[in-house]
Amino acid sequence: MLYLKKYFTEGLIQFTILLSLIGVRVDVDTYLSNQLPPLREIILGPSSAYTQTQFHNLRNTLDGNGIHPKSVDLDQFFTTRRLLNQVRQLDRIFVPSTELNTWLVHRDSETVVSTSSQSSPSITLDNGGGLEDANNPDATPAMRGGSGTPESTYNLNEADSSLGAVAPEGNQEPSSRDGNDDLTKEDIDLIDILWRQDIDLGAGREVFNYSNRQKESEEEKPHPQENKDGNEEQERWRNGVNLQGAQPVDGETGESIPEQLPGLGSQTSLSLQECLRLLEATFPFGEESEFPAPVVTPEIVSNDGVPSTSQSLPLAPQLPPAEPQLDLEQQWQDIMAIMELQAMEVNITSPHSNSSSDIDSSGTTESNTGGNFGLPTHSTPVNQDVSLHQASLPSCSQDFPQIFNPQLDSTSNAPRTTMPRLASSNSSNINSTFGATNLTGIFLPPHINSSSTNITSTPILPDPFSNLLEESMLDEISLLDLAMEEGFSQAQASQLEDELDSDSGLSLDSSHSPASPSSSETSCSSAASSSSTSATFSEEGAVGYSTDSEVATVETEEGAVGGYQPGYSKLCRMSYQDPSQFHGLPQLDSISHNHTYNLPLSSAFAEHPELPISVGKKTVRDKHNKLQPPQDLLDKHSSRDERRARAMKIPFSNEKIINLPVEEFNELLAKHHLSEGQLALIRDIRRRGKNKMAAQNCRKRKLDTIINLEQGVQDLRRDKSRLLKEKMEFIRSIRQMKQKMQSLYQEVFTQLRDEEGRPYPPSEYSLQYSADGSVLIMPRGVTTAEQNRKPEKKQKDKKK
DNA sequence: AGGACATGTCATGCG
DNA sequence: ACCGCATGACATGTC
Secondary structure, three states: OHHHHHHHHHHHHHHHHHHHHHOOOOEEEOOHHHOOHHHHHHHHOOOOOOEOOHHHHHHHHHHOOOOOOOOOOHHHHHHHHHHHHHHHHHHOOOOOOOOOOOOEEEOOOOOOOOOOOOHHHHHOOOHHHHHHHHHOOOHHHHHHHOOOOHHHHHHHHHHHHOOOOHHHHHHHOHHHHHHHHHOOHHHHHHHHHHHHHHHHHOOOHHHHOHHHHHHHHHHOOOOOOOOOOHHHHHHHHHOOOOOOOOOOEOOOOOOEOOOOOOOOOOOOOOOHHHHHHHHHHHOOOOHHHOOOOEEOOOOEEOOOOOEEOOOOOOOOOOOOOHHHHHHHHHHHHHHHHHHHHHHHHHOOOOHHHHHHHHOHHHHHHHHOHHHOOOOOOEOOOOOEOOOOOOOOOHHHHHHHHHHHOOOOHHHHHHHHHHOOOOOOOOOOOHHHHHHHHHHHHHHOOOOOOOOOOOOOOOOOOOHHHHHHHHHHHHHHHHHHHHHHHHHHHHHHHHHHHHHHHHHOHHHHHHHHHHHHHHHHHHHHHHHHHHHHOOOOHHHHOOOOOOOOOOOHHHHHHOOOOOOOOHHHHHHHHHOOOOHHHHHHOHHHOEOOOOOOOOOOHHHHHHHOOOOOOOOOHHHHHHHHHHHOOHHHHHHHHOOHHHHHHHHHOOOOOHHHHHHOOHHHHHHHHHHOOOOHHHHHHHHHHHHHHHHHHHHHHHHHHHHHHHHHHHHHHHHHHHHHHHHHHHHHHHHHHHHHHHHHHHHHHHHHHHHOEOOOOOEOOOOOEEEEEOOOOOEEEEEOOOOHHHHHHOHHHHHHHHHO
16 A cells, blocks of 8 residues: 555656646545445455456556545546556565455546446436436446446546547536536547556556447547547537437447337336446446446337337347357456456466456446445446437447347347347447456346246346346356365365475474484494493393393483484493393383384383383283393393394394494404304394384384374365355355345336336336347247347337 | 284385 | 385284
8 A cells, every 4th residue: 555655646646636637537436345245255256356347456456555446536546557567566566355346436527527426326226216317417427437447437538538428417417518528639638648558558448448449440530429529529418319329320339229119118217227227236247447348228219219218128139048158258268368468467467366357247246335236337328317218328238238248249239130129239349248248147147038927026036137147147156166166275275285294294204213213323333332342242142132121211311212213222232231230220221122113102112012111011021031041031032133143143233233334334344253154144134124124114104194194184174164164155145146136126127117107017028138238128928039030029019 | 713913024126 | 236215015923
């Protein structure tokens, strides 16, 4: 935050001043505040910056720089992103934020841009609200800005110059319009420059204004909306023409609104916008800015041929059920790709970032206040009044079609013609497609035509939505789940890894245990060698290392620590080769083979019954041994090699033979004149002795390995249970979302009115989502395909 | 007596 | 080639 501020403050102040001069003011709404937590997590995934707005938001969030959405002037912000990027690159600090913040950008009506500054109005569900919204300039902008992402702000800017932002206001509110008028061409140019800067930063300009830019390039002149022609825009708006070509022919959108639903009442007082708002509220599409959200064009043509706005539910061409998902995936991939590109700029490489960006909808969700999902408001430039009287909802056309249309917008045109869609989505831009993706996933039911049975007046989830939720939504969720699980698994893996590392004595033990004996051996060997010289091998024979159990205590007292130190004990024993002396030196009793590896002494003794000091049996044995003469006792307890050594009259102890370093061992052999048999025996003793130690170490390692594996299994089980718990939580969240969808659908549907102001009976009509992203109110039983072919027919049906 | 377990030993491979 | 080590397989001893 702080350092970000530093960068911003210095560099941005200029921008701020500039913008203030221009009169452009962008208010960033806290879409974030009202996210649906479940949706966010589920759809977006914990890590995902899933919102459409992401491109901008993603950066913002990723930057981790808390730019307060409200306080930040978006224009400045975007312009300054370059600085941010530089800073980021300097720091290389990648903060994968799991949460995506979607900003709903409002423009104050006061401001020149005067996009709807208030998202809230758009959200309002009131029936009257729709009309009010239409009247209310703010509302329209809200619709547009609904996406509420920083990008949206961008759009707003553009919109100001080009599309809707200005337009709606122009129609309905002169004041807002005035603000637009204030913008001089220079100002517009300046804004454009700022945009380009953003584009330079890596945000494709298209991202910001999806269709507008293209149109500019293609159709620059014809559309006043474009930045350059502010005047034309104003005029156009004054004329009552919606930016988005609500008019029969929208040059920008390129959509002709030829097809109007005569049947749909002019009166659909419940403005489509409201419906859209509701829908949007439910599903945050808001990313139009980046990804031109599919615009639901509620344009309905009145019978007169006058476009009736309100119902604007274009009949969508029927989509094969499978397609939506495919499209979704495709779009996801596209989005991912785009996100990656941007991420690269931002140095965001993490897959999470991509995922986050994936879903436009997420951003919208957050943007919504009061738990409403953010609507792609920028599209809203549409007249909010969109009443039946008004043929088209231009703004909606842009956003919604894309939103709902999983398929390419460009392609969408053809299908639309068939359908009586209120507005056509012009945007052939990739952005639009992106916007559509999320929505499509969410909104497009695999089967556009739902059976009539599903829709009832009751709050039961209408078919399309239910399908939406169940299939596409769930699919997405499932994908997210998978991703999340992967994330968890990785995290878990790392965690386990850490734990194992800490626990794993395997490597440590393996390294240590062998080493310890050697060290002890060397130390002891020297002492032993000195003392051992005095020993009379002839009498006792070579002392079997195993037989000298008596010496154990010394080992313990001397600090032969837990490690396996057979050599040590053995060497020490050498100094006390006379059994008779053992009793006199109780402290040495404990010295013996320690095969306990790292086990405590007590256990070690237990393992070796021959140890006199040992408990229980050993004591018994000790008694038994006492009965025998020391010589027999030695023989009995001496190892085979020791006995052999004694038999062969080897002049030094087995311990020496075994533990002496090669050089010393060779010297020892050189000192003594030994026969071939003795030499062979000595070499065998050494070999076997070393191998014995090695075997002990090996077994110890095996044990350690097993223990570690058991620990690992326990850890994995814990993780599994935890993941299952999380999964259940997600499922619960999904269920909640579904319920909310149902209620919202119901609310929207109930507010729809035909030309005569009568509500559509849910048993006869249902809302359908076409492939091109338009939302249609369709009589039940009519297949989307039919609708595509014969839109008018449907209109008639609707009239009925 | 036989199984389980611990330990020792051998053979082999690797560094 | 030798040495040391690791390890599987087997043998032995003990309970």
